[in-house]
Ligand code: SF4
Ligand code: SF4
Ligand code: SF4
């Protein structure tokens with residue numbers, strides 16, 4: 032059923048690292064699938080788990096938070112808080128047996144263009160494998 | 173060894189006597205406690221509400237140990253002290269989970285603990301609103317107290333009360349001994365847990381002693397409650413695992429947000445989900461309609477509940493108020509307690525246990541949760 | 547709005563006979579399907595059974611297949627339709643045109659919200675029906691299957707003993723007849739007074755007429771049988787209503803009884819949040835404005851020796867009333883959502899009738915009659931209002 036299925040992935044990328052990493056991947060002409068809709072945030076810690084839930088329930092096939100590596104956050108410790116929030120969200124998803132595979136947190140620095148391309152490729156492939164988000168055509172969400 | 177203070181009167185009467193003494197002696201300026209009020213129209217029933225009492229005569233109708241929670245007293249104490257701490261002391265009598273709620277609120281800068289004498293009890297749970305509103309409470313109450321004495325679960329209570337394992341208060345200055353206490357009709361037994369508590373007890377007529385707390389009945393009760401909790405969890409499991417089941421369970425939700433608005437932990441004055449942030453514009457509706465054959469109006473039913481879980485499940489103290497105010501009988505509290513337990517385990521956190529324990533999402537360790545990142 | 551819903555001469559009403567052999571609900575959904583096919587509108591707002599089969603929810607649908615699970619005459623009203631409409635059309639209009647299939651009181655709420663600028667009605671077709679009322683949520687959830695059966699019976703016999711208390715005394719269960727300036731739905735389905743298995747679809751606007759023309763149901767028949775039955779039931783209901791209000795007034799009127807009526811209130815504000823006309827995103831009574839330093843609370847408590855906490859439960863009730871009583875459409879949604887079974891809807895409706903009378907205003911009856919608080923005549927009028935409010939609060943009666 033996932034034949035020809037092109038997932039839509041919503042990415043929340045911090046301006047200082049992952050978003051810059053995406054830029055670098057672009058300017059270095061690295062190939063990666065065009066399935067991600069990037070949203071720039073000032074820091075990964077700007078992302079309320081509710082943003083991820085909103086994207087998920089409105090039918091995004093997967094969501095991705097990208098931030099600086101631990102210790103490198105432009106705001107010193109923002110991403111440590113992000114990590115806790117994502118841990119919590121995944122924990123809630125586990126209890127409710129929702130697809131944790133549709134949630135991902137990745138640290139990608141401004142200089143890691145290739146890593147950006149790799150993460151996107153991998154994640155897109157994986158999302159293709161698990162298929163479209165069932166929330167997409169639900170009426171009563 | 174613990175400090176025990178005994179008054180030679182039934183538990184509630186003894187406690188009211190103590191509260192009167194506190195007011196009369198001027199040791200406290202006020203007492204926050206449950207009070208019985210006039211009969212509502214068209215029934216012989218009375219209502220039970222929290223009141224802030226300043227004169228001991230007004231304590232005539234006080235029922236500090238009444239098994240009802242018309243509002244979470246934690247929220248009420250926050251209302252009382254959100255602007256400033258109390259300058260003069262008051263005594264409050266509340267259930268263990270209400271203290272925990274207040275402690276969580278204090279951590280969130282929604283109130284102050286200063287100048288409060290916290291009186292609680294080992295707690296047998298509280299009645300569901302439906303039972304209180306529709307049944308003859310004078311006939312029912314003896315059953316309640318029998319169950320408390322005999323360490324029995326009792327099915328007219330809030331389901332999460334029967335599954336509550338935090339029925340002993342963590343930070344009360346004084347704990348009235350109720351659960352498993354066969355003598356509560358004759359004697360008011362209070363454990364004095366803090367120096368603050370002792371300070372207020374001094375001068376009160378009664379018998380002080382040192383005694384070892386008999387942990388056996390409490391342990392037995394805890395085991396019963398744990399079993400019931402697991403039962404609740406396994407009963408609810410079918411209703412909450414997987415997207416489809418969640419949609420089924422919350423399908424009837426009105427979106428009244430009564431659950432969140434009465435939740436003591438949900439303190440935001442304007443909830444994100446009631447704000448413009450989550451309103452759909454006409455074009456958002458049309459976008460959604462391009463993906464599906466139809467869309468529920470108002471939208472965001474599941475988003476509200478899942479979102480609320482991400483905002484507060486780690487602090488859910490399981491008081492059960494949300495289920496009780498739900499007009500369509502969704503077992504909100506059982507679901508939140510279920511999800512909350514795992515979230516609390518994740519962070520090794522017991523909400524409301526200690527005011528100095530930081531809220532999990534406001535702290536971090538540098539080396540933790542590495543598995544979350546990929 | 548180019549096409550107005552105004553019919554000044556209600557007597558000239560015409561309708562088309564439709565079959566209701568399989569029930570009015572089915573007749574309406576069949577009609578919607580036809581109109582949908584002919585592109586009379588792009589989407590429909592209608593109650594649809596939820597997946598668990600235990601309730602109904604509003605769905606804005608564009609897939610006609612979903613109409614199979616829809617029920618224009620749902621046995622319950624979990625969310626007031628006026629509120630649902632406002633959720634879609636508060637910030638503007640949709641490109642696609644909407645048909646909203648709602649109850650008469652929901653249309654009234656929509657009209658009030660329109661005047662309060664909380665909904666735009668430009669691109670919408672309003673469809674209503676003779677309404678037998680709805681079941682109280684509390685009864686329904688005891689056994690939805692039973693409820694479904696019970697309600698079928700209620701529609702058949704037009705028997706109101708099991709519907710919500712406010713539905714039992716609702717005198718605006720159809721369209722306004724012989725009322726000046728009244729706003730009509732574009733289409734109304736009438737069954738009262740019709741012979742078994744038949745009903746009328748009655749256009750109330752040129753838009754409605756066009757739709758009927760398009761689906762080949764041009765309205766030509768006189769509807770006087772239906773009209774006289776509507777008038778008859780209205781008279782009965784009015785009588786019942788004024789009796790009920792009188793009795794309630796005795797029970798809860800006056801500064802002594804009112805607090806008792808709300809003694810069980812736990813201040814959850816569910817009533818306000820489900821009320822269609824309480825549209826404020828951030829209610830004053832939930833706001834920081836009511837936070838006071840502890841000394842103030844203690845001082846207030848000291849005056850009487852004791853202060854109900856949280857304080858100002860009655861301030862909320864009467865305050866809310868003062869904000870919205872002129873727009874209250876007596877739907878009873880508030881009462882349905884009250885966890886303490888307080889007669890909040892009945893009390894609000896009683897006060898609403900009195901206050902709306904005083905302003906010679908009927909909530910939701912006309913788009914063109916301005917909301918009384920948005921116009922004024924002179925100083926004297928203001929004095930009258932102040933005296934009236936005092937009267938109602940002190941004696942529970944408007945003289
Ligand atoms: S949740 Fe626990 S502490 Fe709270 S009222 Fe129920 S039994 Fe008592
Ligand atoms: S109280 Fe019940 S109906 Fe209201 S929002 Fe919560 S779950 Fe939904
Ligand atoms: S106050 Fe109650 S009866 Fe009046 S409009 Fe609001 S919900 Fe309906």
Ligand code: SF4
Nearest residue numbers: 811812814815817884
């Ligand atoms: S819904 Fe009922 S209990 Fe809640 S505030 Fe309204 S009247 Fe009071």
Ligand code: FES
Nearest residue numbers: 045074098099105
């Ligand atoms: S700035 Fe990149 S994670 Fe904080």
